Structures are given as structure tokens and as C-alpha cells.
Amino acid sequence: MSVTLRPAPGVQTAPEDPIARLPVVVLGLCVALGAVLFWVPLRGVDLDSVDGYGLIGVLPVPTLLGAAVLALTFVATLSLRRPAPVLLGAQIVVTVVALHTLAQVLEPVARFPTVWQHAGFIEYITRTGTVGISLDARFSWAAFFGMIGFLTEAVGMGSLDPVLKWAPVTIQLLYLLPMAMIVRVMKANWRAKWFAVWLFPVANWVGQDYLSPQAFGYLVYLFFLAILLTWFRPKVLRTRRAGKRGTGREPGRLYLFLFGPKIPGEEPVRVVGTRERSFLVVLLVVLLVVGTASHQLTPYLLIASAAALALVGRNELRALAVIGGVVYLGWISFMAYGYWGPDPAGTLFAGGGNPLQTFLESTTGRISPSEQLGRIQTARILLVLALMALTAIGFLRRRLRGIDDRVAFVLLVVPLSSFGLQSYGGEIALRTYLFMLPGAVFLAAYAFYPDPKPVPVVRSVPRRQRIRRRLPALVAGSFALLLMGGFLTVRYGNEAFEQVRAGELKALDAMITDSKGRPVTLVWVSGEIVTVPEAASQTPQGPWGYRYFELFHWLRVEFAQEPWASNLIKQPPVALTTAEQRSRRPTVEEVLAQMKSQPGTYLYQSRTNDVYQTLNFGLAPDWGERLMREIGASPEFTEVFRDKDASVYKLAKPGPAPDPDPPPAQLTIGVSNWTPAGLIYLPVLICVLAARELRRIRLSPDQYARLRPYTVVAVPLFLGFVAIVVERFLTLKGPLP
Structure with a gap:
């Protein structure tokens, strides 16, 4: 049986006021306005004008206004x-x-x-x-x-x-x-x-x-x-x-x-x-x-x-x-x-x-x-x-x-x-x-x-x-x-230097095609100055290795440095003057010497890496363009690929082709005397601990004593597993110094 509630005699119910919903409608229109202001002006953004400030330096004012409206x-x-x-x-x-x-x-x-x-x-x-x-x-x-x-x-x-x-x-x-x-x-x-x-x-x-x-x-x-x-x-x-306060004061x-x-x-x-x-x-x-x-x-x-x-x-x-x-x-x-x-x-x-x-x-x-x-x-x-x-x-x-x-x-x-x-x-x-x-x-x-x-x-x-x-x-x-x-x-x-340009992907493809499946030693230029060579960047800034990852090796061009360049390794980093920037650039001879040191080398240059080296290590803004003009004019190099985003060169008289690399090492777990026992202990220990928690959720706090049998089993398994891990580390890696 349904009951209909009616208002008491003399009591009038107020209908829903449409004006009460007006703020929500207005706010919804403001959201739409903010989205339009944000997106529509982006059609005219020039990405080539992006500098060290990133996108904020080229975003239109209406886009920023749209973001403010949304917030x-x-x-x-x-x-x-x-x-x-x-x-x-x-x-x-x-x-x-x-x-x-x-x-x-x-x-x-x-x-x-x-x-x-x-x-x-x-x-x-x-x-x-x-x-x-x-x-x-x-x-x-x-x-x-x-x-x-x-x-x-x-x-x-x-x-x-x-x-x-x-x-x-x-x-x-x-x-x-x-x-x-x-x-x-x-x-x-x-x-x-x-x-x-x-x-x-x-x-x-x-x-x-x-x-x-x-x-x-x-x-x-x-x-x-x-x-x-x-x-x-x-x-x-x-x-x-x-x-407990210990005194009678409030x-x-x-x-x-x-x-x-x-x-x-x-x-x-x-x-x-x-x-x-x-x-x-x-x-x-x-x-x-x-x-x-x-x-x-x-x-x-x-x-x-x-x-x-x-x-x-x-x-x-x-x-x-x-x-x-x-x-x-x-x-x-x-x-x-x-x-x-x-x-x-x-x-x-x-x-x-x-x-x-x-x-x-x-x-x-x-x-x-x-x-x-x-x-x-x-x-x-x-x-x-x-x-x-x-x-x-x-x-x-x-x-x-x-x-x-x-x-x-x-x-x-x-x-x-x-x-x-x-x-x-x-x-x-x-x-x-x-x-x-x-x-x-x-x-x-x-x-x-x-x-x-x-x-x-x-x-x-x-x-x-x-x-x-x-x-x-x-x-x-x-x-x-x-x-x-x-x-x-x-x-x-x-x-x-975080955007990826289409020409950089094409440049990597060109090296893979030209090498005919043989190893590729990618020579690149870095302006990084480090006191410990092992701490230096080993790869250029760019989408390297997105295909045939195993074919690529990397070789940095370390060019001559002026005495003042040692200041860059101090903390905080020291900004360079314009004159110092212009003096820090590699020469064709340095690049050539590095490329002749190994067979199968290709010189890789990209706008992304050029900007990265400029902003982070103080090279001149046009160092990459000047180097590529000199490389292109040199009879020692042959062009493999070139567009506005990237360039690839190889030696005009390359040495012998590199031998194929041995197959990369596949997954291995290493075997010591106790490893077979560890492979048994590990899943059993996880199952025992998981069973302990499954049992816990069925008990009230005053019944947790019933979990002791699981603990009795888990503790020796855990100690044994830790001992096996230590044994593997000492045996397979060598004793600790």
C-alpha cells in the first residue's frame, strides 16, 4: 500500500526556484568559455621559437587566460x-x-x-x-x-x-x-x-x-x-x-x-x-x-x-x-x-x-x-x-x-x-x-x-x-x-629539448638501413664537463634505440676545453659569457679522429641534442649548425641523411665493416649451491605469509593468538631464505671487500 503525503491545510509548498540553479548554469558556461580560450588560439603556436623557458614563452595570452578561467x-x-x-x-x-x-x-x-x-x-x-x-x-x-x-x-x-x-x-x-x-x-x-x-x-x-x-x-x-x-x-x-597533566590547572x-x-x-x-x-x-x-x-x-x-x-x-x-x-x-x-x-x-x-x-x-x-x-x-x-x-x-x-x-x-x-x-x-x-x-x-x-x-x-x-x-x-x-x-x-x-622531431626518427632509420643490420656506432657531440668520466652521459638527448636497440653503440666526442671551463664543475654551475660560449665547440678534426677510432661509425646530430648541450652545458646556440656546415664541406665525410631536424654522416673512406655483435645475454638467475632451495623456499614462504593474513581477517583482535602456527612455520622459512640470498650474493658476485 502506498501512502501519499500531502501538505497540511494552509501550508503552501514552494516550487523549485529556477534561479537557484542559475549559478551552476553560469559556471558551466564559464568552463566552456575557459576551454575555448585555452584551445582555439593554439593553432598559431610556433614550436621553432621555443627557448629555454619552454612552452610558456610561446603560448598565446588567451590560452593562459583560459587556464585561469578554468582554475x-x-x-x-x-x-x-x-x-x-x-x-x-x-x-x-x-x-x-x-x-x-x-x-x-x-x-x-x-x-x-x-x-x-x-x-x-x-x-x-x-x-x-x-x-x-x-x-x-x-x-x-x-x-x-x-x-x-x-x-x-x-x-x-x-x-x-x-x-x-x-x-x-x-x-x-x-x-x-x-x-x-x-x-x-x-x-x-x-x-x-x-x-x-x-x-x-x-x-x-x-x-x-x-x-x-x-x-x-x-x-x-x-x-x-x-x-x-x-x-x-x-x-x-x-x-x-x-x-596526564599532573597538576590541577586547566x-x-x-x-x-x-x-x-x-x-x-x-x-x-x-x-x-x-x-x-x-x-x-x-x-x-x-x-x-x-x-x-x-x-x-x-x-x-x-x-x-x-x-x-x-x-x-x-x-x-x-x-x-x-x-x-x-x-x-x-x-x-x-x-x-x-x-x-x-x-x-x-x-x-x-x-x-x-x-x-x-x-x-x-x-x-x-x-x-x-x-x-x-x-x-x-x-x-x-x-x-x-x-x-x-x-x-x-x-x-x-x-x-x-x-x-x-x-x-x-x-x-x-x-x-x-x-x-x-x-x-x-x-x-x-x-x-x-x-x-x-x-x-x-x-x-x-x-x-x-x-x-x-x-x-x-x-x-x-x-x-x-x-x-x-x-x-x-x-x-x-x-x-x-x-x-x-x-x-x-x-x-x-x-x-624534450620534444621529439620526426626527422630524428628518420635519421635513426637511415643508419639502420645503411648499416644493413650490422652494429652501428653512433658518434655524438657532448659539451658536458665532468671530473669522473664514468659519470658522464653516455647517450645523446634524443629518441635513440627506438628500433633494433641491440645494434647501437655510443661514442662521445670530447673536444678540447679552455682552462676557464673547469669552473663548470663547481656547485652551483657558473653561467658562461657569450665569448666563452662561442669558443666552446668541437672541431672537424676531433670528430674525424673519434670516428676513425672504431669501425661502423656514424656521426649523429639533431636539434634536440644541440639545444640540450647549449642549455645545460653552455655551448653556443648555433654550434651544431656551424659544425654540420664544416662537416658537409669536408671531403672526409659522406652524407647519409639530412633535414632540418637531424643529420647523419659517415666516413667517405670507411674502414672494414664491424663484426656482428654476439647475442645479448638473456635472462638468467645465476646458480649457486643453495639456489635450488631458494626457488622452493620463496613461493612457499609467500604462500604461508599470505595464508596468515587470510586467516587474520577471519579473526577478531582477541583471537590473534591463533596465528602462531603460521608464524612458527614462516620464521624458519624466512631465515633460511635470507641466508640463501646472502649466499648467492657472496658466491655469485664475490666476497665483499
Whole structure:
């Protein structure tokens, strides 16, 4: 039986006022206007005019105005009395597409040279059906490359070019899925939650979203956190109780801030059935294995985050970090043997053990001597400092309200431990910032909207109170403008040498064709000045190796240096005068001597490498053009390929053809006396630990004593496995000095 509720006699119901929806309609029109202003003027952008400031120097003013409209419109939407989920979600998607497809729309081929090297790894695996661990250290973590190669073969995709070009925006949109799960965990009002989700892609200017193991590993990391925080926090969250003061006086605000009672900064855990939780436990273990097999750094952050969350009482799967550690140790010991073995391709912890030095080298130590590029790199540091300042303010404002945001704090702080691992080619600061973002964006949003529940909007309030309530929106709008402009400045600040030109790909193809499948020694010019030759760059800036990766070898041209050039190795780098720049260029004789030193050499010159050497190492802006004119006029060289983007020359009288290279070393695990036992211990130990956690989720905390049989079995297995890993390292690599 249905019951119809009617209004009481004499009571009139107010129909929905169309004017009440007017702000949403107006804001939607503003979003459309911002998108039009952003995209339409880009048709006239001249990429040849890009200098050390990157794209920001050539973007039209209407495009910048459109970006400002998108930022301010989003903050204005947060000022509505009620949330407008459809409008807010559309604004985030429009912002992601605008910011993360800007270069892809402007440039004819996929940007970033490294993505083409990854294409070479994928091409090698699909062509040979194996990995070449002696070719590159990244082949020791080749799961991602193998997965992409399998998928492209399965769908019959003849070219990876569309995938390479549009991967960044696709990956950024995928990041929003786990972020939407994490945002539901946080105890915050709707404005803070939506602002945090908007901040995430706008603050993510690091540029690790191209088709790479890091981008895939980061997606695994976000989903790992989302599952762990959504379903595996304790049902009763541990909070801080009031501390004992010991005197009869009323506690002050500082005492309450430090030791007073706190409420959890997270919502109660979502309750699901045991079967669903068991499936999720297995999924978390799978994510640990996939993340470990795909990337070097990601598994450490997975393990550290799981351990830290368990330590602060926000992860009931206490052995999950142990499982991750066993998987990581097993992969390094067996699958990455080619990385650390007798003929290692690299050093696993290069630069580790000195966090302060690693931090300085990857921040201020990377500032270019070029005035333009140096300003862009300084702007990155300032943007990070601004965001970190807001995280501190947000943490304090929530703390003063008696809220314990330990999850956001852990996600912010744990990645800082990465500085103790390795320098990661000088990029560890960028990677650390990337992994800090999930925690940073929430705390930064709390700086503007700290209250767990939205503050009700009351119209009849004094003017002073109205201004005070509008102040967070005004400050948030200013920060949104700063972050939007900062993104466009620093994200594409290296575009002068991060864009890939079609002629550079054709030049590499020309060398492969001309060599007829024989090894290619690619001679290139570098202006880098180093005190340790092993620390010098071994490859040019460009899309080298995107096909037939195993054919290429690289040979640097090290030209004569003036006495003043030694100043460049000092920190901070010293900018060069115009006269000094003009004097620093290689001669034809130096290039010729290097090419005659080995058979099968080709001189490779590209606009990308020319600009890179100019901005980073102080060569004259036209050094490459002048060198190529002299090379072209010399009878010692023969032109193989030449266009406006790149040139390839070989010797007019080449020596004997190079002998074919031996086949690259394929995957090997190395065999010691105890290795067979280790191959048995590893899967058994992982299964025992996983079974222990599957059993844990079926028990209440007072029944955890029933887990002791699993512990009794796991401990000797773990000790034995560690002993086998140590034995392999001492036996297969040699005794430690």
C-alpha cells in the first residue's frame, strides 16, 4: 500500500526556484568559455621559437587566460551552498585534458625522448621473444614492457605511435580512479575532498606519466593504497586520548594540541564480507608482485607505506609489508641477477647512504647554468615549497580542531625515506615528490577547508563575518591560479629539448638501413664537463634505440676545453659569457679522429641534442649548425641523411665493416649451491605469509593468538631464505671487500 503525503491545510509548498540553479548554469558556461580560450588560439603556436623557458614563452595570452578561467571557475564551484558533482567532475576532466595534452596536440610525434627508448625495449621483446639483460639495466624489470608488447600483438596494433602520444592523458585520467577511492576514506567536507582531487593532476607536473614502468608502477601504488585504506583499516580506529597533566590547572591550547584527545581523520572502514576481503588480500599480494616486477623504486614505496600504516594503526594486514619485502628481495636475488652479478649493468644502490648529498644533487645541484632554464628549475623548487607550506598549514589547522590526520601524514612523509636509497640518476627528488602527492594534496586542501563538515551558509550575517567566510575561497582561488600557471611553466619548461622531431626518427632509420643490420656506432657531440668520466652521459638527448636497440653503440666526442671551463664543475654551475660560449665547440678534426677510432661509425646530430648541450652545458646556440656546415664541406665525410631536424654522416673512406655483435645475454638467475632451495623456499614462504593474513581477517583482535602456527612455520622459512640470498650474493658476485 502506498501512502501519499500531502501538505497540511494552509501550508503552501514552494516550487523549485529556477534561479537557484542559475549559478551552476553560469559556471558551466564559464568552463566552456575557459576551454575555448585555452584551445582555439593554439593553432598559431610556433614550436621553432621555443627557448629555454619552454612552452610558456610561446603560448598565446588567451590560452593562459583560459587556464585561469578554468582554475577560478572550479574554486567558485566549491563556494556553492551544495555540491554539484557532475559539474565538479567535468571540470576536473577538462582540466586534466587541457594540461596534460597540451604538448601532444602541438607536436606531431610523441614527446619525451625516453618514451621512444621504451618503445625500443618493447620492440626488442616482441621481435626476439626475450629480454637482453646485458643491453640495459631496465631489462631486469621488464614486466611492463612485456605486458605492453603482448597487448599490442594481441590486438594486432602495427604501430605504437598513438599509444605513445596519448598515454600521458590516459594515465592521468586513470590516476583519478584510485584517488576517488582514497578521498572517500578521509573525514573532510565535500569542498576539501573535491579540491584535493583537483589539486592532484594540477600539482603533478613531474612528467612521469608517459608510457613507462614508473607511470604504471605509480598507478599500482595508488590502487594499492586505495584498497588498503578502504577495506583494511581497523574497524575501531586508534586515537589519541587525553594525556596526564599532573597538576590541577586547566590545560592550555599547546598542551591540548600536543597531547589532547583527537578524533580520527578518516571515515569508518567500509564493511564487506569475508569472501570479498579474502579476494582483496590476494589482489594486494598480486599488486606487490606486479609492482616489483615492473619498476625498481615502486616496490620500496609499497612496502614502506604498508609498514608505516600498520605502525600507526591504519593497516590491519601487519605482515603485508613482510610479504612485499620477501617478493622484492626474491626478485633482486633471482630475476635481477644480471643487474648485480659478476658483469653488472648497474649498481642497485648507487648514491645511497648519503641522503643529504643525494637531496642536494637532485634539487639545487640540477639547476642549469643557462639563465632561462635555471629559472624554470628554480620555479619547480619554489612550487614544491609552496605546496609543502600549505600541507603544514593544513595539518596544523586540522590538529587545532582535534583531528588526527595520521594517514595523510604517513603518505606525505614516508616517500622522504627514498633519499637514503639511491640518486636515481639525479631524479630521486622528482620521484619523491611524485609519491608524496597523495598525502600532500589532502593536507593542502585542509589549509582552506579544515572542518570535517561543511560550514552552513547563512545569508543574514554581519558583513565582517561574510568577508571572513569568503576568505578561504579567495585564498584558494589565488593558490589555484599560482598552481595552474606554475604547471604550464615548469611542466613544459624543458620542451626545447624534450620534444621529439620526426626527422630524428628518420635519421635513426637511415643508419639502420645503411648499416644493413650490422652494429652501428653512433658518434655524438657532448659539451658536458665532468671530473669522473664514468659519470658522464653516455647517450645523446634524443629518441635513440627506438628500433633494433641491440645494434647501437655510443661514442662521445670530447673536444678540447679552455682552462676557464673547469669552473663548470663547481656547485652551483657558473653561467658562461657569450665569448666563452662561442669558443666552446668541437672541431672537424676531433670528430674525424673519434670516428676513425672504431669501425661502423656514424656521426649523429639533431636539434634536440644541440639545444640540450647549449642549455645545460653552455655551448653556443648555433654550434651544431656551424659544425654540420664544416662537416658537409669536408671531403672526409659522406652524407647519409639530412633535414632540418637531424643529420647523419659517415666516413667517405670507411674502414672494414664491424663484426656482428654476439647475442645479448638473456635472462638468467645465476646458480649457486643453495639456489635450488631458494626457488622452493620463496613461493612457499609467500604462500604461508599470505595464508596468515587470510586467516587474520577471519579473526577478531582477541583471537590473534591463533596465528602462531603460521608464524612458527614462516620464521624458519624466512631465515633460511635470507641466508640463501646472502649466499648467492657472496658466491655469485664475490666476497665483499
